[in-house]
Amino acid sequence: MRVVRSPGPAAASAWPRLSGSRGVGARRRPPAMSEAYFPVGPGLGPEENFLSLEDILMSQEKLPGRVEAALPRLAAVLGKGAGAGQSDGIPEGSKVEIPLWLAKGLYDNKRRILSVELPKIYKEGWRTVFSADANVVDLHKMGPFYYGFGSQLQNFDNPENPEIAQTILQTFIGRFRRIMDSSQNAYNEDTSALVARLDELERALFRAGQKGLNDFQCWEKGQASQITASSLVQNYRKRKFTDMDG
């Protein structure tokens, strides 16, 4: 039966000698119990978190749409500036590709200004591909924010919203098993082949799985009770070094 370790006074003196011989590799480990800094995570469902960097990046993805009302003098802003002058307007009914944050701001229930269309990966054709086998699809190429963007699409009125929601859910269920397996069993090896076809949400899950695996292996080797420098302090020190150099 394994004895649970705890930092007793006799044991503490033995560890530094053992680990000191490991060399450079011993420094990099983050503390297992808590981090110094918790970034705000992406929002759930149709809500976005204002302070989350992943959500900011996700809402920059473009959405095709059609302008319902004429927009005078905004051609340059909305990307139609090539060939048009500074003060050209956008005539009614023309197609534009705008970022999600702009679409959410301009979209109105009475649909006076903008009407949005679904990007092609949320349309019927691709939905049948996902329902056939979700594991083979390269979600990173299909827009790296498949799940987040799809959840945001629920904000716009669209008759296909329930099917989109179902498809996203079933895709996630289909792919999750493989992600969990690969993240828990790839220790100390190059994971780029495993991660290449995952979208951002799945990559975050993969990283969480890897972190758990690495922390557990550290604990097994007895390196969990070593004090390591916090990641914030390490970065601070690095920057100071280059200041002195340059």
Add this chain to the structure above:
Amino acid sequence: MAEGPELRERDSDGSSEELVLTPAQLIRSLEQAWLNEKFAPELLESKSEIVECVMEQLDHMESNLKRAKHGDLKVSIHRMEIERIRYVLSSYLRCRLVKIEKFFPHILEKEKSRVEGEPSILSPEEFAFAKEYMANTETYLKNVALKHMPPNLQKVDLLRLVPKPNLDSFVFLRVQERQENILVEPETDEQREYVIDLEEGSQHLIRYKTIAPLVASGAVQLI
């Protein structure tokens, strides 16, 4: 740890009703509070009585050990136990601080709208910490970004910006006292809401929102 004295725990409003706990029971209630705090998505009620009693107990154990014979085997075992209890206590307090930092506007709002007789979810020190944290964050956002913006955009509503705790997350629990008639909400459109009974000693995976009052009263234990 049968050597320590029995501890008295006073009722929170100072009435003469005393609850006598042995040290073993005190440590067990600290562990329960710790596990509940770790797995609940929102900040739970502050158990400052348990914290104070445990700190007293730790001081007492330390002073006992100082008086003991040097080199005795029991000393190192007791010292290990002190370290373990200290770890659980500091992990409990750290978990609460992480949640305060994460959800500070909502916690302060809840504290402001609390009715007088209800127990507080923050201890006085945590309340001071939360207020200071909020003031610091507002000052920081103002100095870094907001004061450079046009005048009509200089307000930031932290209550809307900072995400709320997700009460719909699923938690594992073990039932301590038998409960009847818990209403479970439907997950999909085809299901209807239904009622379940919780048997003592059984374990479930359920949304936190459904059983939040049971966690507060101690009828279930999160695992």
